[in-house]
Amino acid sequence: MRITIVGPGALGCLLAALFSKAGHQVSLLDHQVSRAALLDRKGVCLVEGSRRQVYAVRATTKPAAIAGSEALLLCVKSADVINALAQTAPLIKEGPLLVSMQNGLRHLPILQDSAGAPWALAVTAMGATLATPGVVRFGGAGFTHFGFLKQAADERLAVLVELFNAAGMRAGISPDIEAAVWDKLLINVGVNALTAIYDCPNGKLLALPKARETMRQAVLEAAAVAEARGIKISPDPVGRTLAVCRATAGNISSMLQDVRQGRGTEVEAINGEIVRLAATFNIPAPVNERLTSLVLNISTSRSGG
C-alpha cells in the first residue's frame, strides 16, 4: 500500500519513521517548502530512549510528485484540516482512502462536508514529541483505533490496520469509532490543557494533587456531555486518563508542544468544544471553560500576540 502522510508534525514524523523502519516507502506531504526539502534530504530521525535512527522518506510540497497514494493519513491539527484537504485535492481525486487522525471534534463536520474521498477516522494514544523539524521522540506506545463514522466501510482500512500492526503499532478497527473518538477526547480534555498550564510532561501531572483534581473534574464534565449526546464512552474515563499519563509519562503533550513553539493550540477543539456542547444541553462546564481561557491566554502571551 502506498502511504502518504500529510503533515510532518510529531505524529506524522513518528508514523513516517515507523513505516519506513518496517520497510515501506513513505511519502510526506508538507506545506512548507524548506522543511520538505530538509526532510527529503535528511530523512526522519526517530529517538527512542538513547537510540537515534534516521529513516529515509520522500518529502514534498507538490502532490503531483507523489501521485498514486492508496492511503492518505491526515496528521495535521484539527484547525488545519480544511487547508490540508485543499492541498491534497489532486491526490484525493485519485480516490485513496483518507484517514483523519486529529484530536478533538472540530474537523468532523469539515470531513463530512468536503472530504471528497472515502474517509475513516483514527485516534491514537501513541505519544510523540517533535524536537526539531524531522526529529521525533517516541513518547510511549498506545493503541490506535480506526473506523468509519457514518460512511460505507472500505476494505482498504483493514489492510492499513494490518500494516500498522506489522510496523509495531498496535491498532484495530473499532465498531464504534465515535465512542473511540470521545474516549480519546476525554483523555485530551484531562491531559493537554493542564500540561500546557503547568508546563510539564504528561507524567508530572500525576504528582500534582491540584492538577489531578482539576483533571478529574474536567474529564467528568466532558463525560456528562458524552452521556447527554448518547455516546457510549468506555467506563472509568478518569482512570483511563491517569493511565495514559503513566504510559506517556515523559511525553510533551501536543498542546504544550504548540505553546512552546508559539503556535495556536487545539484547546478550542478539545476543552472549548466541551464547553460549547455542554451549553447546548444546559450542562455546566466551568472547569473546561477555565482551562480553555487559561490556555488561550498562555498561547497569546507566548506567541507575543
Ligand code: KPL
Ligand atoms: O494525544 C495526546 C496529545 O499529546 O495530544 C496524548 C495521548 C495526551 C499524548 O501526549
